Amino acid sequence: MADSVTRTRTDLSSVTQDGVGTSPRRPDGTLKVTGEFAYSSDMWMEDMLWGMTLRSPHPHARIHGIDTTEALKLPGVHAVLTHEDVPGEKLYGLELRDQPVLAFDKVRYKGEAVAVVAADHPETARRALDRITVDYEVLEPVSDGRRAAFDEHCPRVHEEGSLPVHEEYNQKGNLVRYQPVRTGSFADGTPVSRLRAQAGAVVRTEYEVGMQDQAFLGPESGMAVPAEDGGVDLYVATQWLHVDQGQIAPALGLPDEKVRLTLAGVGGAFGAREDLSMQIHACMLALRTGRPVKVVYNREESFVGHVHRHPAKMRFEHGARSDGTLLYATLEIILDGGAYASSTPAVVGVASSLGIGPYEVPNVAVDAYGVYTNNPPCGAMRGFGAVQACFGYESQMDKLAEKLGMHPVELRIKNAMAQGSKIITGQVVDMPLPMAEMLRRARDMPMPPARDELPDPSDLRTLPGGVANTSHGEGVVRGVGYGVGLKNICYSEGFDDYSTARVRMEAIGGEPSVMVHTAAAEVGQGLVTIKGQIARTELGVERVTVHPSDTRVGSAGSSSASRQSYMTGGAVKLACEAVRERVFALARERGLVGAGHSDELLSLTGGKVVSETDGVLASLADLLGSDAVEETREFHHRTTRPLDPLHGQGASHTQFAMCVHRAVVDVDVDLGLVKVVALDAVQDVGKVLHPQQLAGQIQGGATQGLGLALMEEIQVEESVIRNPSFTDYLIPTILDTPPMRIEVLERPDPNAPYGLRGAGEPPTLSSTPAIVAAVRDATGRDLTHAPVRPEDIVGIDV
Amino acid sequence: MADRARLRGPEPVTVELSINHRTRILEIEPRTSLLDALREQLDLTGSKKGCDQGTCGACTVWVDGRRVLACLTLAITCEGREITTIEGFSDGRRMNAMQRSFIKHDAFQCGYCTPGQVMSAVALLDEGHASSDAEIAE
Amino acid sequence: MEFLSPATWEEALAAKSAHPDAVPIMGGTDVMVELNFDQHRPSALLDLTRVAELAEWGPDGSRVRLGAGVSYTTIIQRLGKHAPALAQAARTVASPQIRNRGTVGGNLGGASPAGDSHPPLLAADAVIELASVHGVRHVAAREFYLGPRRTARRDDELIAAVLLPERAGPQHFCKIGTRNAMVIAVASFCVTLDAATRTAGTGIGSAGPTPLRAVAAEEFLTAEFDWQGAGPLSEAAVRHFGELVASAARPIDDVRGSADYRKHALSVMARRALSWSVTDYRKGEAQCA
Secondary structure: OHHHEEEOOOOOOOOOOOOOOOOOOOOOHHHHHHOOOOEHHHOOOOOOEEEEEEEOOOOOEEEEEEEOHHHHHOOOEEEEEOHHHOOOOOEEOOOOOOEEOOOOOEEOOOOOEEEEEEEOOHHHHHHHHHOOEEEEEEOOOOOOHHHHHHOOOOOOOOOOOOOOOOHHHOOEOOEEEEEEEEOHHHHHOOOHHHHHHHOOEEEEEEEEEOEOOOOOOOOOEEEEEEOOOOOEEEEEOOOEHHHHHHHHHHHHOOOHHHEEEEEOEOOOOOOOOOOOOOHHHHHHHHHHHOOOEEEEOOHHHHHHHOOEEOOEEEEEEEEEOOOOOEEEEEEEEEEEOOOOOOOHHHHHHHHHHOOOOOEOOOEEEEEEEEEOOOOOOEEOOOOOOHHHHHHHHHHHHHHHHHHHOOOHHHHHHHOEOOOOOEOOOOOEOOOOOOHHHHHHHHHHOOOOOOHHHOOOOOOHHHOOOHHHOOOOOOOEEEEEEEEEEEEEEOOOOOOOOOEEEEEEEEEEOOEEEEEEEOOEOOOOOOHHHHHHHHHHHHHOOOEEEEOOOEOOOOOOOOOOOOOHHHHHHHHHHHHHHHHHHHHHHHHHHOOOOOOOOOHHHEEEEOOEEEEOOOEEEEEHHHHHOOOEEEEEEEEOOOOOOOOOOOOOOOOOOOEEEEEEEEEEEEEEOOOOEEEEEEEEEEEEOOOOOOHHHHHHHHHHHHHHHHHHHHOOOEOEEOOEEOOOOOOOOOOOOHHHOOOOOEEEEOOOOOOOHHHOOOOOOHHHHHHHHHHHHHHHHHHOOOOOEEOOOHHHHHOOOO | OOOOOEEEOOOOEEEEEEEOOEEEEEEEOOOOEHHHHHHHHOOOOOOOOOOOOOOOOOOEEEEOOEEEEHHHOEHHHHOOOEEEOHHHHOEOOEOOHHHHHHHHOOOOOOOOOHHHHHHHHHHHHHHOOOOOHHHHHO | OEEEEOOOHHHHHHHHHHOOOOEEEOOOOOHHHHHHOOOOOOOEEEEOOOOHHHHOEEEEOOEEEEEOOOEHHHHHHHOOOOOHHHHHHHHOOOOHHHHHHOEHHHHHHHOOOOOOOHHHHHHOOOEEEEEEOOEEEEEEHHHHEEEOOEEOOOOOOEEEEEEEOOOOOOEEEEEEOOOOOOOOOOEEEEEEEEOOOOEEEEEEEOOOOOOEOOHHHHHHHHHHOOOOOOOOOOHHHHHHHHHHHHHHOOOOOEOOEOHHHHHHHHHHHHHHHHHHHHHHHHHHHHHHO
16 A cells, blocks of 8 residues: 555655665564564463452442452462552552552442452463452442533542642642633633624534544553562563653562563554553562563453543534634533543643644634543543544534535635644744645545446445445445644653663674664554664664663653654664764774864765765774774753643644545445545655655554544443443454555654654544544534444434 | 263363474363463464454464464364464465565554464465455455 | 363264253354353353264255354355355355354354344244254244244254255345444344245344344235236335334344434335345346246
């Protein structure tokens, strides 16, 4: 499918073999296709035990007692641990430390960990779990996010005073964070009625976005190995080794350096591995038993083992003048964070600051709430707060366009942001944002063939419903829709999510060779390939090895927020530059460079030190001899600011990125089934580092958005998940996923390494509203719930 | 004549399996899936566990040359049959054309389900179901 | 858990007689899910994969006898002409890997109302062959499903085969899923027109505690259809047929869909499948003439 990618304005003049801008093969590819790549669930050690977790059967209950006596009597059981056995801090969390390592006093969601067992066989461990008795007093769960936000009489999920206080989050009751934004006349309290009176068209709608699962394929797993120094070595699939370490060590009562983490093979992440799952539990069991302990969740357990995308309830009102110019917008966004905070505060920060999308609107009032409930905890997932809002604002744009008799692309272009625009927080977009051009390109892409132009229109596989034979063309109507999404790249609101890289150059077997070492998590995105490409480009050396990621080098920050090419890429580039300087200095020391010869004229190319004026000065192998040159560098992005808690102003973001989607669908309007025929994208990535992997990111992101548009929802009723399996939580198959035409723009961001822009998330934002808009176009239905259900299309209340 | 069917269990039983043309003898409970036997007892972890219920395909192996899901196959029922896993699929360290093609086209990211996809894709070709994109997709 | 692995059909019947609690396992595609999730711990498993005759199929007088262990893959490849609706249903079962293992016998044994093969068996008036050490008996599919996952099979019996009547007219199966492949039916429907007996048959899946027939719809169609001249049905008649099918369903709201939607979808599928069948029937008549 990489063939379908069109690039514009690409400078390929100075490309190193397998360097930046080319598509070298993944260094882990061979291991992955032969089954030899060791994922976190594949590890095995002589003598190891199996860890398993006892989970709460209730969404909300008081614990009066836990009796492990019978479990401990079972032969083969080596440890049964509860909250009393947590050696250090009993609470952990990404942003607020509010989550018990093992539940005490209360359980706050169904599936919360209550006790852990280590046994010589998984079956033994399972039996031991059955023998633990917990005395619960069942309490009524808080299940409704709106009630949690606004009902003063709603029970508290966390007792008053039990949580760390963050003034800037406007915490109150069950609110984890409330973030308002006020601009224009809303900043001085003008009522909306005044603006409404000036509008030529007003649309007001309530939207819902369902709880989406990241649906990574490799469930939570890892192995903890007790060490002789009293510490522990943990091999785990995660997105950020150091933030795990920073939560695990205090819980174990150990200094950070005694908790060493190594990244095991990661079977997908998408945000679901930002929070801890089995990490502390496995370490506790290993330290207690003195033996390696392996923990592997099954799929059902995985559904409660990681956080999900926040379900959202949103009330959006937009007013435009009769010519289509946007006048005002008021947004209320309620994000259900579930029982523990996870990254809810940051998700609220994104949803509020980007809630209006990439549109110029002079008067905006946003009220974004992140709430505690007894629902499954929610946190990071690809798109992170921007996805939910994007479904809302793009739906609003379509409704306004319809009301004003404008083409949806025309309305968007009329109000499009560009470089120099301000987003609602007052932050200036100081990098290219060619939104209008992207929209035109998306509109002008060739359309897929109409149904009657297909070689065989009766082929069931081309129809909604597929081979299940529900239509031979009856009821099938085509629709077209557009979606635009604006996403922040890297962490925001003053967070310094720096990355560290160590680069070492030496001659091995007479050939210069480079080793790149970072703690960054390869989760499938292809960062291992990118790191090698950057080293080759910067150091002119073909042989580059990527060291396994571990905590023996400084933090790389998270493989999240589309930030690793930017941040760890930036760190590798910096470290390479430092190595290069040292090599030049070495060349000078050896008298190979004339005194008046500036470093500017030197380069490393083809394994040699080359002067622009004097040609080849030395081969790196000769120059290095038996010496190694090693440099470690930290890369920091520019400083960002928190949002002020009153009006939500502040330059909170590092970088903005955008994708535009055009979706074409065939809908069986009588049965409510959808076949996506085309899902074409235009994305500005600043600079393409690896065309093939980039295509994979855009296709994958778009497909995850397709899932949210049409099928993916964790159904939660009375705080209980009803579909914790891949039989009933449906994700798109290849028969649901159309060919994708992709146009990539490269308008460099002057602040970023190589001018690149994070690319993984934007397509996840834009594809969902594009598809839903296309289904609306085909059906004329309102469709305010994502995912769209067959019931919504045929008009049956759910 | 009462009960001539071989009765085994409930205690662990000895099972002889031919995996990748090698005879392997293991002690398992009769309820053990082929996937658990491969992964937990034989250290053949190339076949992956993704869903435990036959929806994801990451555990695809061949039994007597046909692609099946190891998570929905009882190990004990495979006695006397030839099992092929991803480990036995490439000839030593040499990859076959399908594996090379997966790498060339960057046909995976995290790669967790890739061994299953490779096993399924080769079987698909052998079954003659690869005449068009639509047929492959089905 | 005990494990029984008979090598012959006689041994299998003897084993089932001695261990009536034993759960027969063939492809494993249903039973294994329950084992993996610990939902069900049978005292014994009865492995039928070694009983060669179960995987056989062939003519049996005017009928086709389909061994209970014939895989869906084989049904798709070989039975398209004899049992088009069953073959169509088999094509919608899960993935190729599961179609290689899953069997109609397993579908009947589990008797989930969502099983894909039930509606075609009901509509085509298939007969289930049950066997025990005491002998063989035949139960019409239409008498086979008694309650939620409860069937006419006695504890000591095994499902030996399905007898498919000679096809004498069009058959159509359709199934709703929320994605375009690999789904458990939200609702499914099958209709058959039998020129020989001049009767219509129906089957409904995933819309009641058991697989169902729409008897009133069958009777209406049997009476209404122009079996001789194959004249088109009025729009009103097609619509009424759809309504009768929907009213025969007894669906619930669940995680896969709402009861109202299931009824609605059944009426749409019934109308469409009937229209396709009438068109096919007319073509068939034209060929005969």
